[in-house]
Amino acid sequence: MGKGDYLGEFEQLxxxxxxxxxxxxxxxxxxxxxxxxxxxxxSIGSVYSTLxxxxxxxxxxxxxxxxxxxxxxxxxxTFQVKPEGVEALARSRELLSKMWDGIVIDPxxxxx
Amino acid sequence: MSGVxxxxxxxLATVVPKRHRDYLIxxxxxEYRRFIRPSRSTVSAYLWYWRQVLRSIGARPSRRPxxxxxxxxxxxGIVMSLMMDLRFALRGLLKAxxxxxxxxxxxxxxxxxxxxxxxxxxxxxxxPFPYEQPDRLFQIWGTKAERGWFMNSLxxxxxxxxxxxxxxxxxxxxxxxxxxxxEGDEYAERVRAGRLSAEFLRALGVSPTLGRDFLPAEDxxxxxxxxxxxxxxxxxxxxxxxxDAVGSxxxxxxxAFTVIGVLPHDGIWLDQAHVFVPLVHDxxxxxxxxxxxxxxxxxxxxxxxxAYADMEGIARQLAExxxxxxxxxxxxxxxxxxxRADSDMRLALWVLMGAVGFxxxxxxxxxxxxxxxxSTGKQRETAVCAALGAGRGRIFRRxxxxxxxxxxxxxxxxxxxxxxxxxxxKALGASAxxxxxEVGVNVWVLGFTLLTAVATAVLSGLLPAFxxxxxxxxxxxxxxxxxxxxxxxxxxxxxxxxGAEVALxxxxxxxxxxLVRSFGELQKVDAGFDxxxxxxxxxxxxxxxxxxxxxxxxxxxxxxxxxxxxxxPQVRAAAAVNWKALGASTINMAVRDIGRPSTEKSTFLxxxxxxxxxxxxxxGLSMVRGRDLTDQDRMYPLQAPPWNIVIxxxxxxxxxxxxxxxxxxxxxWEEEQAIGTVVGVVESMRERGPDxxxxxxxxxxxxxxxxxxxxxxxxxxxxxxSLIPMVRGILADLDSSLPIYEIGNLDDSLxxxxxxxxxxxxxxxxxxxxxLVLALxxxxxxxxxxxxxxxxxxxxxxxxxxxPAKVLRQIVTGGVRPALIGIGIGLVxxxxxxxxxxxxxxxxxxxxxxxxxxxASVLAIAAVVACYLPARRALGVSPxxxxxxx
Numbered sequence: 002m003g004k005g006d007y008l009g010e011f012e013q014l015x016x017x018x019x020x021x022x023x024x025x026x027x028x029x030x031x032x033x034x035x036x037x038x039x040x041x042x043x044s045i046g047s048v049y050s051t052l053x054x055x056x057x058x059x060x061x062x063x064x065x066x067x068x069x070x071x072x073x074x075x076x077x078x079t080f081q082v083k084p085e086g087v088e089a090l091a092r093s094r095e096l097l098s099k100m101w102d103g104i105v106i107d108p109x110x111x112x113x
Numbered sequence: 114m115s116g117v118x119x120x121x122x123x124x125l126a127t128v129v130p131k132r133h134r135d136y137l138i139x140x141x142x143x144e145y146r147r148f149i150r151p152s153r154s155t156v157s158a159y160l161w162y163w164r165q166v167l168r169s170i171g172a173r174p175s176r177r178p179x180x181x182x183x184x185x186x187x188x189x190g191i192v193m194s195l196m197m198d199l200r201f202a203l204r205g206l207l208k209a210x211x212x213x214x215x216x217x218x219x220x221x222x223x224x225x226x227x228x229x230x231x232x233x234x235x236x237x238x239x240x241p242f243p244y245e246q247p248d249r250l251f252q253i254w255g256t257k258a259e260r261g262w263f264m265n266s267l268x269x270x271x272x273x274x275x276x277x278x279x280x281x282x283x284x285x286x287x288x289x290x291x292x293x294x295x296e297g298d299e300y301a302e303r304v305r306a307g308r309l310s311a312e313f314l315r316a317l318g319v320s321p322t323l324g325r326d327f328l329p330a331e332d333x334x335x336x337x338x339x340x341x342x343x344x345x346x347x348x349x350x351x352x353x354x355x356x357d358a359v360g361s362x363x364x365x366x367x368x369a370f371t372v373i374g375v376l377p378h379d380g381i382w383l384d385q386a387h388v389f390v391p392l393v394h395d396x397x398x399x400x401x402x403x404x405x406x407x408x409x410x411x412x413x414x415x416x417x418x419x420a421y422a423d424m425e426g427i428a429r430q431l432a433e434x435x436x437x438x439x440x441x442x443x444x445x446x447x448x449x450x451x452x453r454a455d456s457d458m459r460l461a462l463w464v465l466m467g468a469v470g471f472x473x474x475x476x477x478x479x480x481x482x483x484x485x486x487x488s489t490g491k492q493r494e495t496a497v498c499a500a501l502g503a504g505r506g507r508i509f510r511r512x513x514x515x516x517x518x519x520x521x522x523x524x525x526x527x528x529x530x531x532x533x534x535x536x537x538x539k540a541l542g543a544s545a546x547x548x549x550x551e552v553g554v555n556v557w558v559l560g561f562t563l564l565t566a567v568a569t570a571v572l573s574g575l576l577p578a579f580x581x582x583x584x585x586x587x588x589x590x591x592x593x594x595x596x597x598x599x600x601x602x603x604x605x606x607x608x609x610x611x612g613a614e615v616a617l618x619x620x621x622x623x624x625x626x627x628l629v630r631s632f633g634e635l636q637k638v639d640a641g642f643d644x645x646x647x648x649x650x651x652x653x654x655x656x657x658x659x660x661x662x663x664x665x666x667x668x669x670x671x672x673x674x675x676x677x678x679x680x681x682p683q684v685r686a687a688a689a690v691n692w693k694a695l696g697a698s699t700i701n702m703a704v705r706d707i708g709r710p711s712t713e714k715s716t717f718l719x720x721x722x723x724x725x726x727x728x729x730x731x732x733g734l735s736m737v738r739g740r741d742l743t744d745q746d747r748m749y750p751l752q753a754p755p756w757n758i759v760i761x762x763x764x765x766x767x768x769x770x771x772x773x774x775x776x777x778x779x780x781x782w783e784e785e786q787a788i789g790t791v792v793g794v795v796e797s798m799r800e801r802g803p804d805x806x807x808x809x810x811x812x813x814x815x816x817x818x819x820x821x822x823x824x825x826x827x828x829x830x831x832x833x834x835s836l837i838p839m840v841r842g843i844l845a846d847l848d849s850s851l852p853i854y855e856i857g858n859l860d861d862s863l864x865x866x867x868x869x870x871x872x873x874x875x876x877x878x879x880x881x882x883x884x885l886v887l888a889l890x891x892x893x894x895x896x897x898x899x900x901x902x903x904x905x906x907x908x909x910x911x912x913x914x915x916x917p918a919k920v921l922r923q924i925v926t927g928g929v930r931p932a933l934i935g936i937g938i939g940l941v942x943x944x945x946x947x948x949x950x951x952x953x954x955x956x957x958x959x960x961x962x963x964x965x966x967x968x969a970s971v972l973a974i975a976a977v978v979a980c981y982l983p984a985r986r987a988l989g990v991s992p993x994x995x996x997x998x999x
Contacts, residue, residue: 033148078136
């Protein structure tokens with residue numbers, strides 16, 4: 002397993018946001034979901050470049066919708082997480098939990 | 114639109130990769146309208162949007178300009194995008210008509226000149242030979258190395274001996290020229306007759322287009338040889354291409370000959386005469402009468418070297434057997450591929466080809482320069498294209514498209530120009546270009562033009578395309594063309610181009626200058642005789658007077674004829690000679706002082722002529738010493754030797770450099786009997802053309818000789834040609850069956866003798882003039898461009914108090930520098946290349962300092978002017994305007 006098979010933090014967040022959104026997943030909703038959950042400001046540009054990267058890795062698929070007036074006559078691109086994406090999420094979670102295993106963080110002392 | 118910040122959105126649309134653009138902007142707009150606008154103040158919503166846009170731009174994955182990707186619709190093939198490039202280039206060119214016009218004219222001149230010269234080079238040097246296996250085919254000359262003779266004709270007996278004894282040639286055949294009277298329905302006509310040994314056509318590997326070849330035995334001594342083959346043109350004009358001509362009878366010199374066939378064209382042998390008869394073996398022919406040229410086709414498996422050794426061996430045997438005629442004889446082979454043009458002709462053609470090659474290079478450099486200037490002007494446009502995702506390859510192609518388009522138009526127009534030029538060339542150079550009727554635009558010439566066009570497009574388009582502003586995209590976008598004097602690197606390239614152009618032009622100009630100077634020298638040469646108003650023509654002596662025992666009749670005939678001519682008031686003088694004055698060939702013999710032993714140093718080769726009294730006066734030749742020949746000076750059989758002779762000053766100077774030649778005796782033809790006593794020395798003439806040495810001649814009396822045909826020279830008071838009807842009248846009175854032929858005048862003959870040189874000079878001058886104009890246009894263009902870009906700088910300097918004269922001097926100096934460097938390089942190049950011209954020059958050294966100095970200064974002055982004009986104009990702009998521009 003190479004390095005590319007693990008997900009970066011922001012990639013995990015975007016993927017998880019999509020999973021949570023289900024069929025509602027597209028650029029705007031992902032951005033809002035991330036912002037709402039993490040409380041940090043996320044730009045639409047970075048969301049798209051990550052979505053793009055994930056699609057290139059084969060974790061996502063996307064579909065073009067019809068133009069909508071509220072979008073200034075522009076189409077919507079909705080994203081679905083593919084099984085490979087779910088697997089990657091599971092692997093990342095497993096790796097993280099392996100790394101966390103046996104570690105207790107004492108908030109007063111800091112990391113041992 | 115409900116208040117989406119347009120500027121921010123436009124910015125986003127410009128920068129975001131196209132594949133994301135719609136969705137990304139759509140998402141942003143949707144969120145803005147659905148959630149942001151309704152929940153915030155207008156200002157806060159605006160700020161939110163702006164923040165999103167700016168952060169999105171900053172957050173793009175690679176933090177570099179948009180990924181470079183070809184702008185192309187899905188499904189576009191390479192052809193489509195090429196068409197797009199060409200369409201784009203066409204639009205661009207149409208928008209800049211001035212640039213396009215100059216570029217197209219430049220290339221039309223370059224390609225046209227190349228095509229025209231190539232069409233001549235092709236037909237004279239490159240066209241496939243009409244013979245089978247031309248590399249196995251040779252002409253064989255006799256030589257006498259110790260005399261420096263390497264291209265001698267052979268006598269008939271020698272030819273038959275070579276033919277019988279050699280082991281190397283499948284066919285060894287001979288050609289002899291002559292002329293015959295062709296009797297027609299109304300008047301007789303003199304036509305050229307070739308005498309061919311029976312195997313001549315088989316040696317060439319050519320068959321008659323109609324009828325049959327000579328039979329192998331038709332040149333045997335037992336045959337009467339009354340068969341004739343017709344030249345193709347002769348058959349077409351005289352027989353109207355009638356196939357029934359074969360089998361018909363034709364009257365030549367009063368004898369009936371049967372036409373057995375019609376020959377194809379070969380542009381060499383078979384187009385030299387109107388009719389061809391067998392060269393019948395005549396055992397009584399003299400071994401010293403060298404009238405034949407010999408060709409041979411090697412046997413399979415025999416090398417040229419082996420054949421040469423074989424023939425040399427035979428020549429040695431013949432020299433031993435007949436030392437009085439063949440002493441020192443050897444042989445010399447000329448491959449058939451050299452038959453079409455002699456070495457001077459080949460040299461002249463390659464020089465011209467080189468010259469037009471230079472011209473095309475200059476045209477390319479000029480075009481490259483123009484394109485470069487244009488691409489600099491379009492920097493911003495190109496940068497925007499690149500920013501929008503046009504790939505480097507695409508921009509490269511787009512820049513090349515313009516030069517390809519210009520080259521195509523230039524090639525088409527060049528082809529038209531070449532056709533016109535070839536037409537002119539045929540009119541101008543009819544006597545100077547061999548096979549001139551064959552010259553024309555054919556598929557090879559077309560191919561050459563196409564190749565030239567492609568080379569031109571690539572040569573002139575590559576540099577600007579490579580230099581397309583790409584590396585520093587952001588700077589280009591920011592700076593545009595506001596940089597003060599343009600990109601330094603580009604300026605340097607343009608200077609190099611100008612230098613190269615000037616260097617090339619200088620080489621051409623030096624070449625042309627040398628030829629012009631040498632032609633000027635040629636015009637100054639005193640040919641020794643007067644050519645003005647001299648009519649020349651030939652007749653054959655009537656059969657009844659031309660036999661040896663009829664020499665008294667010949668004398669009477671010539672007397673009568675000349676006497677009647679002289680009765681016309683417009684005739685100032687008239688005389689006869691047995692060989693055409695200023696003709697292409699001559700007859701000569703060995704001459705030596707009778708009192709000296711026969712050695713190489715004491716024996717001279719001299720032309721010999723029978724002339725009637727008054728010949729020298731007719732030609733305007735003055736007597737140097739002694740007297741002219743008179744009616745009392747006669748030849749065998751009317752008078753036994755020694756005969757009284759007149760010799761030319763050139764021969765007298767060789768024979769007796771310090772002594773008085775009058776009264777001295779010479780032996781001629783190396784024959785004990787043939788003794789001449791010198792009674793006069795006449796001024797020499799340059800009979801083979803002003804570029805040749807004065808000829809050594811022995812003049813003997815025509816009285817007693819029965820040589821035919823007779824050539825007449827008539828000095829007339831007015832237009833020599835107006836005398837022709839009178840001449841015909843006299844001739845009709847004396848013998849109606851006699852044709853008059855080879856009518857001309859000495860002025861034309863003299864002109865024709867230098868026609869090749871004149872044509873070379875004319876062409877090279879024309880090409881170098883075009884080169885000069887193109888190079889100056891280059892100098893001017895670069896200067897005008899760089900000055901235009903520096904207008905504001907100049908304005909500032911003048912405003913700050915710099916003297917206009919000083920600024921002007923500075924600018925001009927800067928502009929002239931590359932031209933001066935080019936002149937320097939060109940001088941070196943010309944010095945190296947001009948030695949190839951030395952064989953084409955007359956009395957002028959290839960390193961002639963006058964030419965070099967003149968050309969260099971003309972070019973330098975012209976370059977200064979070309980720089981001065983635009984600089985002057987820039988200074989005329991008021992500083993305020995210049996600064997406002999800034």
